[in-house]
Amino acid sequence: MQVASAQPRVNPGRLRQALEQLSVYGRPTGGTFADGVSRVAYSDADLAGRNYAMQRLRDADLQPRIDAAGNILAVRPGKDPSLKPILFGSHIDSVPAGGNFDGDLGSMAALEIMLTLRQNAISTRHPLQLVFWSNEEGGLVGSRAAVGELSPGDLSRVAVSGFTLAQGIARIGGDPARIAEARLGPSPFHCYLELHIEQGGTLAKAGIPIGVVEGIVSIDEYNVEIRGFANHAGTTPMPERRNALLAAARLIDAVQEVVTRQPGRQVGTVGRLQVFPNAPNVVPGLVKHTIELRDLSPDRIAALGQEIRRRSDSIARATNTEIVITQVEHDPPAVATPAIQSAIEKAAANLGLRTMRLPSGAGHDAQMMARLGSMGMIFVPSVGGISHSPREFTAWQDCAQGADVLLHTILALDQS
């Protein structure tokens, strides 16, 4: 394709180097890049990684600041000071025993784009604002504060690091007492853009380098309590049992069946399950487990939830148990702005890169930003669909291509 020479381009080596340099903060002792990272928000490793990132921003003549929620922000002025900024970035905290691409790629690509623009002496009409959101993995904490939805109660919650959110935010230079100041005003940006690894295997399997995110899925989460009767496993004949784990087993299989019997990308997961009293020689009397359903369409997962409830009724009757299903969470979907999806597709096409549209099954800071204005996300392939694991990997070429698509989307939207 003639268009494949579209300029400017990011520097793939410099982007890789930034990711590799960042990867040492939270790396397991004696490990290598392939051993992943534990850069849990508010941990010493998170502090060290943030210091590295801030230094890189200062080296790029950007003046980073930390807001009250601990988010790192840096602005490159535009030619028209009356225009709102184009906001883009991601996060650099990780899950425990995570990988070096989740969040890091979108963050280091944002930095690389700033460097590329400077190197090519390109000025934009809109200000460009880079953001590294704080504690994404702990519940989109930084971006949640930016939309004003981080409550005082949230601040006392203990994070994975062992610190409360308030303690953690103070540790990373935020100010929990003034958390409200992290809230962005109305219509705070021209648009929000985020490059991220897919974390699933769809792009990798299809051999397509660029995913255009249609939106971030809706999530319904249920708690299930199955009440049978704990009794002696040796003396209780099979027909007399009220086995809560047998009922749970059938419900888990029913969730699978209900979710997969119709085409589509909906997913359903029983991820957490506890058995009581949980002894080899006692018929389980009580089982508690979760059910999580995700799809772009909240109506679809509501219907799946209804069907699962119907199945649970007949399972309860057949096993002489009581099954109580309580919905504990409903996250609405966050739809990516159609004009931005088109802009990403055009930018990729200009770079000679194939695209496919797909939903994001994972949550992202972008879903918070979608409440404030136009939002778009770019995905690049995750090898083997593996994420939240030291084995998480995205080919370096895919990283650079994703950054190029983000850069060209920014430049295109700067003209709108």
Added chain:
Amino acid sequence: MQVASAQPRVNPGRLRQALEQLSVYGRPTGGTFADGVSRVAYSDADLAGRNYAMQRLRDADLQPRIDAAGNILAVRPGKDPSLKPILFGSHIDSVPAGGNFDGDLGSMAALEIMLTLRQNAISTRHPLQLVFWSNEEGGLVGSRAAVGELSPGDLSRVAVSGFTLAQGIARIGGDPARIAEARLGPSPFHCYLELHIEQGGTLAKAGIPIGVVEGIVSIDEYNVEIRGFANHAGTTPMPERRNALLAAARLIDAVQEVVTRQPGRQVGTVGRLQVFPNAPNVVPGLVKHTIELRDLSPDRIAALGQEIRRRSDSIARATNTEIVITQVEHDPPAVATPAIQSAIEKAAANLGLRTMRLPSGAGHDAQMMARLGSMGMIFVPSVGGISHSPREFTAWQDCAQGADVLLHTILALDQS
């Protein structure tokens, strides 16, 4: 029936009083008899209950002694000192939050029989030896020592009380350093008899007051490890998942199906199960669970185990997981001596009581004694089949009838 006036008879009121008096040791604070008991072996409650039982033996002019394993033994001499004793009894330790009949009934009935014989001035040919085994619920510890199978390694094991077996045995007046002295010699008794609650619902459902135990079931226990791949529940499409909990669910249902599809009293239980990482938003990557199979026939449960293995192979293929099943325990069955089963039936018939033969699905000290000589067990109905629970109950009339059958079985076997 004319035979229903067979003499002698135990004193039902005195037996009930003994059970009620014993029940206060380990009773929940502020509770009543209906609140059950936690008389865990080696606990303060166990010590207090043992002191009460010892005092009752002394009041009956029996001279109780404590052997090196902490078993309480008392002998009533017979007319022929050359004959071996008839050994009978049970245990008075309980599970945490247990009931007032499991073990207590057989123990207090043994005492009541001694009192009844004295009151009726009946002498037996054989010495009568009463035993309250120590720490039955913790793995037949006292009776295991009596057959010489308690190893030094066992002694360092931590019991439910928090004490090691060695510490606990010392607490209750045994001598762990001389544990070998608790071992009984060859052919140590004429026969061993034990009255116990059924702990299942078979007798209660059939409306039959006396169960003649055919034997104590064989137990095969397996550990199952199901290895899938933990991945993000939002981003991993259903067809790409290697869901260890889905595989476990199907295996649990397969165990139920394999065990119940043929007639018989065999039972199969998945009682303990753990999920890793056990988070609502992560596809389970690893599940560990137990499978326990019980039947009088070891061949039958071996065949069930084979069939479950076969099912696991196809489940592993269908779910793209690896299922590793390891047998960790094989307890052989302990068959009750046929002549003793007949003697129990005759004794019951003479008392006008209907009987049925049934296996014991639970383990008992009697299975240890079966290795040393003739053994028989008498079951009485458990209301609702409930045991190892404060709700464990056996009608007082059933308790007294069981004690009468034990008494008359002793008297009959004394003549053999």
